[in-house]
Amino acid sequence: MKLGLGLYKSTLTAKNFAFARQAGATHIVAQLVDYIRGDNPRLTNDYHRGWGETRNQDKPWTYEMLAALQKEIASHGLTLEAIENLDPSHWYDVLLDGPRRDRQLESIKQLIRNMGKLDIPILGYYFSLAGVWGWNLAPVGRGAANSVVFDADMVDLSVPIPAGMVWNMSYADPSQGATVPATSREEMWQRLQYFLDVLLPVAEENNVRLVAHPDDPPLPELRGTARLFYTPSEYEKLFKLNASPASGFECCLGTLQEMPDSDVYDLVDRYSKNGRIGYIHFRNVIGKVPHYREAFVDEGDLDMVRIMQILKKNNYEGVLIPDHTPEMSTASGWHAGMAFALGYMRGVIQTLERS
DSSP, X not given: OEEEEEEOGGGOSHHHHXXXXXXXXXXXXXOOOOSSSSSSTTOOTTGGGOOOBOOOTTOOOOHHHHHHHHHHHHTTTOEEEEEESOXXXXXXXXXXXXXXXXXXXXXXXXXXXXXXXTTOOEEEEOOOSSOSOSOEEESOSGGGOOEEEEEGGGSOTTOOOBTTEETTEEOSOOOTTOBOOOBOHHHHHHHHHHHHHHHHHHHHHTTOEEEEOOOSSOOSEETTEEOSOSSHHHHTTHHHHXXXXXXXXXXXXXXXXXXXXXXXXXXXXXXXXXXXXXXXXXXXXXXXXXXXEEEOTTTSSSOHHHHHHHHHHTTOOSEEEOOOOOOOSSTTHHHHXXXXXXXXXXXXXXHHHTO
């Protein structure tokens, strides 16, 4: 097991690379997009209204950009393990089955080739139209720490997605009053099938794995669009679409635990045995959909030590990152929360290595 830290575009800085090393991390999972401006992009009381905008159509992530980022990360004694998520403006018509779909897929193919040349082994993706939506931030964590909360009673889950928005980000100005059409589960599975069939051969050729994130919140439908990975059994259908060894899970423990009737220990056991887990979001929660909140790693419904014991038993050699965590009441609440999670994780890993 390897300890990592996930960072968003504006937080991919020398200061945060040094912080990661100081906390004992050895790997970085990089998101090359910012969702909400500010110290902690993902946590805002306006989160359910959207993550912001991206205007990067026809501005792909180049080999030179990736190489420069990798070099900077390496200069701090860290390894760039994965690129997590695609910029919505780079693949909106892949998700929407729109006219630019094949052009956008060609661009993603080149991204995969560039990653292969640089030995960046994993590309994470989340195949969803609504994306992560409906969360709020409230002081409901241990000691009144600010924590992400999902309460379906407090959110209108049927609000349509405006045209020009996908994955909870605006990539174009919407047409007057237009919205994303209602989309069935069958349509979404067909779109995912096409995505995988086109990209997985390129991924295999370049020793890159494509790993899928489950739906958060794990609901069968959100904002008039069907969700794919909202139960463990639906998530596991991924390999029935395409059995390529380059296809895998982005194993978000918190999201899996939020699902009704989920047995996270069994899923982690089975898929760490057969090498299908790309990397792990090490996050704990209290409750399940439709009412849950994110928790510190040591206080939630999941036994995180047991998770690591399973991973050790199965000789899992991938990266674990804290994902997000409640903020602590300090000048830099995000850093303090991450330091707590990383310290916990490093302590458990060292204990298991010596047992």
